[in-house]
Amino acid sequence: MTVESNIVRLETKKEGEILDITSRVQAIVERGSIKNGVVFLFVPGSTAALTTIEYEPGLLADLPRRWHDGNGHSHVRASLIGPDLFVPFREKKLMLGTWQQIVFLEFDVQLRDRQIIVHSMGE
Amino acid sequence: MTVESNIVRLETKKEGEILDITSRVQAIVERGSIKNGVVFLFVPGSTAALTTIEYEPGLLADLPRRWHDGNGHSHVRASLIGPDLFVPFREKKLMLGTWQQIVFLEFDVQLRDRQIIVHSMGE
Amino acid sequence: MTVESNIVRLETKKEGEILDITSRVQAIVERGSIKNGVVFLFVPGSTAALTTIEYEPGLLADLPRRWHDGNGHSHVRASLIGPDLFVPFREKKLMLGTWQQIVFLEFDVQLRDRQIIVHSMGE
Numbered sequence: 001m002t003v004e005s006n007i008v009r010l011e012t013k014k015e016g017e018i019l020d021i022t023s024r025v026q027a028i029v030e031r032g033s034i035k036n037g038v039v040f041l042f043v044p045g046s047t048a049a050l051t052t053i054e055y056e057p058g059l060l061a062d063l064p065r066r067w068h069d070g071n072g073h074s075h076v077r078a079s080l081i082g083p084d085l086f087v088p089f090r091e092k093k094l095m096l097g098t099w100q101q102i103v104f105l106e107f108d109v110q111l112r113d114r115q116i117i118v119h120s121m122g123e
Numbered sequence: 124m125t126v127e128s129n130i131v132r133l134e135t136k137k138e139g140e141i142l143d144i145t146s147r148v149q150a151i152v153e154r155g156s157i158k159n160g161v162v163f164l165f166v167p168g169s170t171a172a173l174t175t176i177e178y179e180p181g182l183l184a185d186l187p188r189r190w191h192d193g194n195g196h197s198h199v200r201a202s203l204i205g206p207d208l209f210v211p212f213r214e215k216k217l218m219l220g221t222w223q224q225i226v227f228l229e230f231d232v233q234l235r236d237r238q239i240i241v242h243s244m245g246e
Numbered sequence: 247m248t249v250e251s252n253i254v255r256l257e258t259k260k261e262g263e264i265l266d267i268t269s270r271v272q273a274i275v276e277r278g279s280i281k282n283g284v285v286f287l288f289v290p291g292s293t294a295a296l297t298t299i300e301y302e303p304g305l306l307a308d309l310p311r312r313w314h315d316g317n318g319h320s321h322v323r324a325s326l327i328g329p330d331l332f333v334p335f336r337e338k339k340l341m342l343g344t345w346q347q348i349v350f351l352e353f354d355v356q357l358r359d360r361q362i363i364v365h366s367m368g369e
Contacts, residue, residue: 001124001244001247003283003368005336037126038163038242040284042334045343046300053202054169063199076309079299083346084332086207088165088242090128095240097168100206117341119284119334121244121247121367122126124247124367160249161286161365176325177292186322209330211288211365213251218363220291223329244367245249 004032006118008041012048012106015074016064020055021116022094022101028118029089037122039094041085044117047074047108049081055101074107081105089122124246127155131164131239135171135229138197139187143178144239145217145224151241152212160245162217164208167240170197170231172204178224197230204228212245250278252364254287258294258352261320262310266301267362268340268347274364275335283368285340287331290363293320293354295327301347320353327351335368 006028008021029039041050053059087102088095096102104116129151131144152162164173176182210225211218219225227239252274254267275285287296299305333348334341342348350362 001126001369003247005282005334036128038244040332040334042332042341043343044341044346046298046346051202052169052206054198059198063202075300075305079297079309079349080327081203082205082328082331083298085205086163086165086209086332088128088163088240095165095167097166100167100169103202117334121284123124124249159251161367174325175292175329177321182321186325204326205328208328209286209288209332211251211286211363218288218290220289223290223292226325246247 001123002034004034004120008116008118010104010114012112012114015107015109017106018060018063019104020101021104025102025118026094029094029120030092032120034120034122035092036090037120038086038088040119042117043083047078048114049078049083049105050085051081051103052100053103054099055103078107125157127157127243129241131241133227133237135235135237138230138232140229141183141186142227143224144227148225148241149217152217152243153215155243157243157245158215159213160243161209161211163242165240166206170201171237172201172206172228173208174204174226175223176226177222178226201230247369248280250280250366254362254364256350256360258358258360261353261355263352264306264309265350266347267350271348271364272340275340275366276338278366280366280368281338282336283366284332284334286365288363289329293324294360295324295329295351296331297327297349298346299349300345301349324353
């Protein structure tokens with residue numbers, strides 16, 4: 001069993017931005033030496049979050065409109081969704097649903113250079 | 124150290140359904156070869172989620188009524204709670220609280236065959 | 247690769263209490279034998295939760311006021327944020343953002359002795 005560490009770098013441009021990072025995480029898993037395991041994603045910072053959604057135009061418009069706290073603080077939104085997400089993989093393929101993507105949610109109000117820590121564990 | 128992979132299969136019948144899967148996850152951990160570790164649960168799909176609750180009638184009625192977005196989209200609810208949940212175990216016993224159960228939350232509007240990916244890691 | 251198990255003990259005094267446990271988790275990672283890996287935190291019980299925030303006075307006041315369900319049930323709040331949180335570490339240092347702390351959120355209405363399960367995995 002092994003642990004491998006990688007980073008995904010992003011540049012975000014506005015508050016409420018939702019970025020699909022699925023293909024970048026899949027590429028990291030494919031390049032790695034672990035066949036079966038779990039990939040652990042974490043955002044350092046308290047104004048961004050990670051989750052999975054069906055990444056399609058209707059939902060991309062819908063999601064920011066429905067942040068549960070309406071006019072809430074970006075820090076609150078980020079802490080409610082959380083900075084951490086894991087996805088299992090098998091034969092180096094992420095076990096996501098057909099319409100399910102891994103997304104990075106930017107809640108900060110200014111342009112940011114972001115990095116996501118990607119730790120893979122398995123064998 | 125080892126990784127073991129299993130699946131829990133479910134059939135859900137209506138939106139807002141909450142299914143207690145604790146005993147099925149505990150059975151997987153007991154059957155496995157890992158004594159101490161963490162079990163990682165993940166739902167492929169973007170209209171369901173995993174969390175823990177005290178599984179009792181009052182709360183089962185209360186929870187759907189209080190989805191933070193009220194009349195929100197099932198995809199939004201699922202993405203806020205998230206598709207991933209882990210629970211540590213020791214001596215093959217899940218380290219849950221006495222009144223804490225692992226639940227699957229169905230947010231889709233139609234009958235679904237669901238599977239939950241269960242990866243155990245530890246030694 | 248190794249798994250190590252520890253416990254953080256807390257005493258909470260009132261509903262809505264937010265406790266910064268970052269230094270205690272960092273101390274566990276430093277004392278451990280694992281250099282690079284992930285630390286998995288889990289609260290047994292269905293009326294508390296874990297997340298990360300920037301732990302500063304404004305936000306500490308803001309967060310309880312904005313629980314998305316307003317006058318919702320403590321169990322609902324706990325299940326939405328979730329009992330589990332992981333943080334990656336490298337060279338025995340948690341990979342948090344500069345202003346990002348690990349916090350325990352108490353949603354119960356009475357004084358509680360709490361424990362947080364801390365499992366570290368890595369090599």
